[in-house]
Amino acid sequence: MKPCYKSIVFLVVLMLLLSACGHSTPKATSLPEATSTKSPPTVISTPSHQGKSCLADLAIYPGAREEPQMRAELEDFVRQMETTAQASGGEVAAYTTTDAPSKTIDFYRKNPPRGEWNRILALTSSKGGIIVWGKGNLSAQVFVAVHKQKTVILLGCGQKSGSAQGPKLPTYTKKNGLAANSVTSIAVAADGSVWFGTSSGLSHLKGGNWTTYTRDKGLPGNQISALATGTDGTLWVGTDFRGVAHFDGSSWRTYTKRDGLRHNKVSSIATAPDGTVWVGSCDVRGGISHFDGHGWKTYDKSDGLGDNCVNVIAVAFDGTVWAGTKRGLSKFDGTKWTNYTTTDGLAQNDINAVAVAPNGTVWVGTDNGVSRFDGQTWKTYTPADGLAAPHVSAIAIAPDDSLWFGTSKGVSHLKNGHWRTYTTHDGLPSNTVISILAAPDGKIWVGTAFKGVTLLQPSE
Numbered sequence: 001m002k003p004c005y006k007s008i009v010f011l012v013v014l015m016l017l018l019s020a021c022g023h024s025t026p027k028a029t030s031l032p033e034a035t036s037t038k039s040p041p042t043v044i045s046t047p048s049h050q051g052k053s054c055l056a057d058l059a060i061y062p063g064a065r066e067e068p069q070m071r072a073e074l075e076d077f078v079r080q081m082e083t084t085a086q087a088s089g090g091e092v093a094a095y096t097t098t099d100a101p102s103k104t105i106d107f108y109r110k111n112p113p114r115g116e117w118n119r120i121l122a123l124t125s126s127k128g129g130i131i132v133w134g135k136g137n138l139s140a141q142v143f144v145a146v147h148k149q150k151t152v153i154l155l156g157c158g159q160k161s162g163s164a165q166g167p168k169l170p171t172y173t174k175k176n177g178l179a180a181n182s183v184t185s186i187a188v189a190a191d192g193s194v195w196f197g198t199s200s201g202l203s204h205l206k207g208g209n210w211t212t213y214t215r216d217k218g219l220p221g222n223q224i225s226a227l228a229t230g231t232d233g234t235l236w237v238g239t240d241f242r243g244v245a246h247f248d249g250s251s252w253r254t255y256t257k258r259d260g261l262r263h264n265k266v267s268s269i270a271t272a273p274d275g276t277v278w279v280g281s282c283d284v285r286g287g288i289s290h291f292d293g294h295g296w297k298t299y300d301k302s303d304g305l306g307d308n309c310v311n312v313i314a315v316a317f318d319g320t321v322w323a324g325t326k327r328g329l330s331k332f333d334g335t336k337w338t339n340y341t342t343t344d345g346l347a348q349n350d351i352n353a354v355a356v357a358p359n360g361t362v363w364v365g366t367d368n369g370v371s372r373f374d375g376q377t378w379k380t381y382t383p384a385d386g387l388a389a390p391h392v393s394a395i396a397i398a399p400d401d402s403l404w405f406g407t408s409k410g411v412s413h414l415k416n417g418h419w420r421t422y423t424t425h426d427g428l429p430s431n432t433v434i435s436i437l438a439a440p441d442g443k444i445w446v447g448t449a450f451k452g453v454t455l456l457q458p459s460e
Contacts, residue, residue: 119133187235260297
């Protein structure tokens with residue numbers, strides 16, 4: 001099928017699906033004038049000096065907000081978008097704006113990619129559409145539609161089939177036995193085997209063999225949001241809206257609100273050195289749940305927690321609990337909560353990731369860089385320092401105490417003050433990293449939003 005026909009079919013199917021899901025679209029209007037371009041539009045920075053990404057040629061709609069999580073919500077659409085572009089190792093960035101789709105589309109019609117690009121398709125209307133450009137071995141495109149009452153902009157690019165590719169790292173997808181290609185969480189067992197939480201189930205890799213668990217095999221739900229291994233070798237699994245599951249190797253036990261859990265929508269799980277379990281939930285009625293092996297104790301804003309939307313939890317070696325919320329970082333010493341925000345030096349209050357080093361140093365990932373807290377002072381790192389992208393979705397601390405950051409534009413490694421970034425040019429299947437694990441043997445497992453999980457074995 002020719003690319004133009006693929007694009008037309010994709011657009012029609014996508015618009016029908018969005019309508020069928022109840023997502024409203026604005027009434028048809030005439031296309032307004034494009035946003036003034038007296039100041040050149042912001043462009044996406046090239047993720048690697050080793051090669052030029054065509055994302056760097058695409059303008060970002062003025063005032064649009066980057067929404068990496070939107071990619072996960074539109075997983076099937078994004079995959080089709082990459083296929084339409086004939087992308088091999090292609091990338092897609094997601095943004096949202098409050099402006100009407102017609103205005104957004106008009107902006108891109110009048111602001112094509114920089115350079116000698118030729119427009120090969122422009123199928124648009126007041127409700128959205130798709131524009132595709134081509135140049136040499138590259139394909140670039142912009143898709144605009146309404147999803148969850150927002151105007152979504154997907155910027156996509158990639159090398160066309162048959163063009164040169166970088167080295168490939170060992171990567172596992174559904175074709176190999178992974179439950180789904182969206183890997184939300186990773187945990188390593190005491191025997192070295194690895195667990196992968198995905199959007200469609202839980203997968204276990206042991207001795208080269210895969211086993212997948214779903215609702216049919218004991219899980220309360222297939223959408224896995226968090227994983228943690230306990231000090232006793234058992235596995236704790238967080239699900240989206242269906243509570244927490246505990247697996248002892250042979251049987252499952254599920255805990256929900258009926259058992260004392262704060263909320264069934266689980267966002268994070270962490271196990272403490274004393275064997276207890278901490279569970280975070282992000283909701284207006286969310287908060288934190290603590291399981292001591294017998295019962296649950298919960299915490300929320302009324303107890304001193306910074307916010308009821310808890311995105312991530314980490315427990316330090318001394319038992320101190322650190323919770324990343326939508327309104328800052330909260331610390332629990334066993335008696336009281338202490339909260340930190342941008343006023344104290346945090347890069348941003350909406351926190352995506354938290355990790356605690358053996359020496360007690362806390363690392364906090366946000367959409368505005370990563371912040372380091374030594375207990376007294378804060379320091380923030382951004383792309384200006386060597387970080388691949390400001391959006392940091394995952395953090396892992398390796399056995400050698402070096403730091404690994406999963407970002408929307410690759411994986412960044414900080415060791416002895418030196419930065420290195422890995423992208424698709426270095427063998428990653430995708431630059432959109434949403435989970436990362438530093439195993440005791442030094443291997444780095446990298447989970448992506450749409451292209452499975454890859455194994456990174458750094459030489460340095």
